[in-house]
Amino acid sequence: MEMNDLLHAAVDSDASDILLVTDAPPMFRIDGQLRTTALEPLDPETIRDLCDQVMKVQQKEILEKQKDVDFAITVPRLGRFRFNIHVQRGSLAAAIRRFSNEVCTLSSLELPPVVEELTRLKTGLILVTGQTGSGKSTTLAAMVEAINQRDSKHIITLEDPIEYQFQHGKSLIEQREIGEDCPGFTSGLKHVLRQDPDVILIGELRDLDTIRVALQAAETGHLVLASLHVSSAAGVVDRLVEVFPPEEQSQVRSHLAESLRAVITQRLLPAAMSNGRVAAVEIMLTNRAIQTSIRESTTHLIPGIISTNRRVGMQTMEQALKELLLNGKVDAETVDEHLQELKGEASGKEYSHGLLA
Template sequence: MSQEVQKLDIKKLLKSVVAYKASDLHLVANSEPQIRRDGRLVALNLPVLDGDMITDMAYSLLSEKQKKDFEEFNELDFAIMIPDVGRFRSNYYKTMGDIACAFRIIPTDIPSLDDLNAKKIFKELVKREKGLILVTGPTGSGKSTTLAAMLNEINETEKKHVITVEDPVEFVHKNKKSLFSQRNVGTDTNGFHTALKYALRQDPDVILIGEMRDKETIGAALTAAETGHLVFGTLHTNSAPQTINRIIDVFGGDEQPQVRAQLSTSLIAVISQALIPRIGGGRIAAQELLVVNPAIANLIREDKVHQLYSQMQLNQQSTSMTTQTQEIIEFLRKKIISKENAIGFSNRPEELIKMIEGL
């Protein structure tokens, strides 16, 4: 191992993420450190790392318990605040026998909905007393940021008890008007389903579920939304109709009618988003928004999810709904994104191409 490599310091590498306005840092053996800027990986002009070097850097951030957990399961998720650098969501894993690391920066300043140029209806949605609001999209699509801004709106305007269950806790909210109880899966609770089971006894008004991963968690979220709580959750789905299908398909055939009925009465909205590179740098969120009204609820209850998309396109000025294709077309008109990226990030590329041809 060269002296130059020995001088590499994990905190300095994480500082480079901030300095380059990147989102992620990757440390993988037999590669130089790489960062992700505007959605694309960029190698730093540094020496190639080996497994021992990554192990030394990675372990310097861990407690003894975290080291034991990683050595037992070969996987570790945690969040860490490094003074004078920033807060990061971290994942350690093994690749070909060596440790590898992925760090994602978490802004310490929580954005407002206005900062995100969010649609006006978002402020109305978070004022609901009960129901389920889902924010969906692929990994790295800004779901956590959108949710943080929505919870921040509640924090600034409502006196509520907000419980978040995350793996790990990302944005740390300071109590303003609301009271926050933020729980890390693994250290504060054994799992999402367990935390939700007991959350109902902790007098919450609002519950955030970091990820609705399984049938038990989804079922508990629906129950919480039905019993007078405002519930926020995430799924890795690319569109609003796909999100509803995913939830229903998690359950067995004999349970699906009940789940459809629950969704039709408790679902408030689905926000599906993708972050698309801007021309000239940075990224912008293209959001598809489904807001449940009597017509949408009826389609869900009657197992006609395939008709949701066309329903979303009707009377949009009064419903506030929008499709991702419409958002992308607007970005193209304003020359915010390229045609190539528009098609590449679209959840309905064939529809988008036809609309582009008609411009």
């Protein structure tokens, strides 16, 4: 079995992901659903051979030492693929994510118009959040490409690994890969601030030091775009603050209230009338009421603030879901399922804004 054959099959099937695990056939994720291929179950030797076909010596050394390695490769005419190769039950397994050769536009993603407006900001922090596989990287890439095609800016990205590859448009774009071009997000960010950027893209806010430097960059005249694994706008604030020691949290809330410009939270849902998926998008734009909630640690009020400010482009996830249903883009069963998830999340976090009663 050849890895290239698997990648070709995934593209032909329009799969977003490939999963390789011992004693199971290769699995494809198509439109969010995991599908079994007609291939034979994989043994440890076959998976090892498939992984060896795409790993460099350095990546093999990292895998041997850490039992886990992330990297990306570009396959001509197929696109770019992100690999996570890891050890489970003593044998290798792999999760492979497929990216398009071309960066999507904001209009093709059918995101709310306010997302394009956010790309016109000069400074501040914009976060794109959601669960794994919710399209965060695609949205961030589309935002960067909107700036690239419209403005003369210096854009620097820090990614682990590089997912979409940009071509210079009106902007000059540098892409730095963690582990290849710099040792880590924190050190990369510190040096980026000395490289005259206008826009900084951080693939993921993972730890205290990265968040600290990202806030500093957003406060000192840069537009910072980043992703975070959080399922709601209110949850973003709590997550960022709680990373810091208790004695720093009050000051961090103040910095966050000043620097945070918007939170875009995404879910991908199966389309009602065709193959593919559509995005349900929650939008939080930082206004005075949001700033007060951040400073005073009353983030349970944020969903209510969002729901009453639709006229300026904000919307809750519930409002986004119901609008998709109204427009016939998703079916009622899908919306009900996600509304129940939201209700459970809200109950678990003690958010009570009256929308899901």
